[in-house]
Amino acid sequence: MRSFPNPQWLWQHRRTLPSILSEAGRLLSEITSELEHRGWSDRDIFAVQLAVEEALVNAIKHGNRSDPGKTVTVSCWLSEDLFRIEIEDQGDGFDPATVPDPTSPERLEEPTGRGIMLMRTFMTKVTYNAKGNAVVLEKRRSTSDQ
Amino acid sequence: MNPFFRHLEVRQIPGGVVLYCVRPRILDNSESQEFGEELRDILRLFQPQAVVFNLRNVVFLPTAVLSILVTLKVRLEKEGKSLALTNVRPEILEILRIAALDRWFQIFPDEADAVAILLSSAAQSSNS
Numbered sequence: 325m326r327s328f329p330n331p332q333w334l335w336q337h338r339r340t341l342p343s344i345l346s347e348a349g350r351l352l353s354e355i356t357s358e359l360e361h362r363g364w365s366d367r368d369i370f371a372v373q374l375a376v377e378e379a380l381v382n383a384i385k386h387g388n389r390s391d392p393g394k395t396v397t398v399s400c401w402l403s404e405d406l407f408r409i410e411i412e413d414q415g416d417g418f419d420p421a422t423v424p425d426p427t428s429p430e431r432l433e434e435p436t437g438r439g440i441m442l443m444r445t446f447m448t449k450v451t452y453n454a455k456g457n458a459v460v461l462e463k464r465r466s467t468s469d470q
Numbered sequence: 471m472n473p474f475f476r477h478l479e480v481r482q483i484p485g486g487v488v489l490y491c492v493r494p495r496i497l498d499n500s501e502s503q504e505f506g507e508e509l510r511d512i513l514r515l516f517q518p519q520a521v522v523f524n525l526r527n528v529v530f531l532p533t534a535v536l537s538i539l540v541t542l543k544v545r546l547e548k549e550g551k552s553l554a555l556t557n558v559r560p561e562i563l564e565i566l567r568i569a570a571l572d573r574w575f576q577i578f579p580d581e582a583d584a585v586a587i588l589l590s591s592a593a594q595s596s597n598s
Contacts, residue, residue: 370561377532427570433544435537438569442533445568
């Protein structure tokens, strides 16, 4: 999967993380700080935090199966009104279309399976690559009347 | 309040417990595991008929913790016990609504109401 950085990006960041969740937490704090610094609303920041955390946890736990020998590559871009992040793990990938609907009555008592749905709800766009081991999340900045 | 738990404070009430999250967010997987282990310890230690989870401090709810709450409710109900959530912030309520769990969980705006209703139903089931 390729992303094409836009010349209007105000902030860009690329990092390779070990498959350790505390590392994901540190990256998430940096992203949050950058959004706060640019004056993004609390609601938008909440949405980005939630979705990015779910994607990072998926990459580390489900993609790399917390294997310390595998890494997660993260690239972020931030413009005045768009946040984009690409997260790629070294796992075998999966088909997001096969993930069952966690809101169906027969699945409500299942403890897992809600992360992708929350990402899709809180972000403007969520796209997986064909292999299913990389995801691009985009959040368009809300206007004041949203 | 019980000082022995890292993630949860416990207030005993007759027949149950009220739980409060100490910190506003739990991200790390090991922390969510600890959170789950503390919950299991609390259930074993206090043997509550009713659990009221006051989420007033919770500003962020990753699905790892949501999973623990779902598992807790299923477990309690299998044992004829009950769980209610109270003081849920709007952003957390939105997560529960999106996950279609806002009606699956018993949610009360106020802790006192949740305690009164859960304890009353616990008393009724023990009398029947």
